[in-house]
Amino acid sequence: MLILGIETSCDETGVALYDGDAGLLGHEVYSQVAMHAEYGGVVPELASRDHVRKLLPLAEALLARTGIERQAIDGVAYTAGPGLVGALLVGAAVGRSIAWAWNVPAVAVHHMEGHLLAPMLEEKRPEFPFVALLVSGGHTQLVRVDGVGRYTLLGESVDDAAGEAFDKTAKLLGLGYPGGPVLARLADSGNCARFDFPRPMVDRPGLDFSFSGLKTFALTTYRREGDSAKADIACAFQEAVVDTLAIKCQRALKQTGLKRLVIAGGVSANVHLRQRLQALAAELKGEVFYPRPEFCTDNAAMIAYVGWLRLSAGQHQPLAFTARPRWPMEELAEPCPSC
Numbered sequence: 001m002l003i004l005g006i007e008t009s010c011d012e013t014g015v016a017l018y019d020g021d022a023g024l025l026g027h028e029v030y031s032q033v034a035m036h037a038e039y040g041g042v043v044p045e046l047a048s049r050d051h052v053r054k055l056l057p058l059a060e061a062l063l064a065r066t067g068i069e070r071q072a073i074d075g076v077a078y079t080a081g082p083g084l085v086g087a088l089l090v091g092a093a094v095g096r097s098i099a100w101a102w103n104v105p106a107v108a109v110h111h112m113e114g115h116l117l118a119p120m121l122e123e124k125r126p127e128f129p130f131v132a133l134l135v136s137g138g139h140t141q142l143v144r145v146d147g148v149g150r151y152t153l154l155g156e157s158v159d160d161a162a163g164e165a166f167d168k169t170a171k172l173l174g175l176g177y178p179g180g181p182v183l184a185r186l187a188d189s190g191n192c193a194r195f196d197f198p199r200p201m202v203d204r205p206g207l208d209f210s211f212s213g214l215k216t217f218a219l220t221t222y223r224r225e226g227d228s229a230k231a232d233i234a235c236a237f238q239e240a241v242v243d244t245l246a247i248k249c250q251r252a253l254k255q256t257g258l259k260r261l262v263i264a265g266g267v268s269a270n271v272h273l274r275q276r277l278q279a280l281a282a283e284l285k286g287e288v289f290y291p292r293p294e295f296c297t298d299n300a301a302m303i304a305y306v307g308w309l310r311l312s313a314g315q316h317q318p319l320a321f322t323a324r325p326r327w328p329m330e331e332l333a334e335p336c337p338s339c
Helices: 031-037 045-065 085-102 113-122 163-174 178-186 212-223 227-256 272-282 300-311
Strands: 002-007 010-021 021-029 073-082 108-110 132-133 142-149 151-155 260-264 285-289
Touching: 002 031, 002 045, 002 085, 002 151, 010 045, 010 073, 010 300, 021 045, 021 300, 031 045, 045 085, 073 085, 073 113, 073 300, 085 108, 085 178, 108 300, 113 132, 113 260, 113 285, 113 300, 132 227, 142 227, 151 227, 163 178, 163 212, 163 227, 178 272, 212 227, 212 300, 260 272
Parallel strands: 002 073, 073 108, 132 260, 260 285
Antiparallel strands: 002 010, 010 021, 132 142, 142 151
């Protein structure tokens, strides 16, 4: 079964082709970073309009590059949420319309389920069950995963997600947009030991996160120390976030009794986070899995893969479509008992 995947949840336009037998045949991503950098963050209306301009030409370019004819497509998968509602509606409208025009089924895909299952695109795949740490721009969650559609939320951020905290702290330090990767690079030249940042919510039971206080701590430190301390502040901030995530992951693994850990989402590309969680897995005699960096950020490959899982199990959408800017992952159904 050959699936066309579409991703337009925020500021990346993505298309991909996934075949159940041959795997990923190709994917394309167009980033709007340059456009939004002028404003210091994503402008939703501009993001939606750019998806309208780029989506169909990107899909046509992918079909041409892979040599796939439209008649070979067996289904269409599109991101329906969570995300920016205008951006989601572009992908949903185009995806459902393509499916109708080509007379193939369509399925709405949950963006975070895409991230959660992105490691399945790799040669080294985790077996169920496992604990997943989802760390993206808008979400920080720990989830027990017993199978496709069998998700139990263990903990989540009560305020800023880790990715948001990275971006907002970078903006407070005057590092530009997108701030998270810039802050991480700056941290490499800093002295983490110069400042002692708190590890929020690690001294209380539970698996929830809170990162807004770290942002405030960084701002207070920066106002006191000045520009010369930027690298050290970035380093201490990153270390605090990584420590906090690792402590909660260790707690989740012990609580569930599981030995496999998956990390996914944009922040999972952070080298220091990967190293820390690999060390944690080795300490617990477990394993850690993550997608390659290009599949950590928003992409359509993960959407096409999840679409293939659900369409091949017989799940599909009616002609009517919708977008869900907020969509709890626990509401997702298990597509089939053997998945």
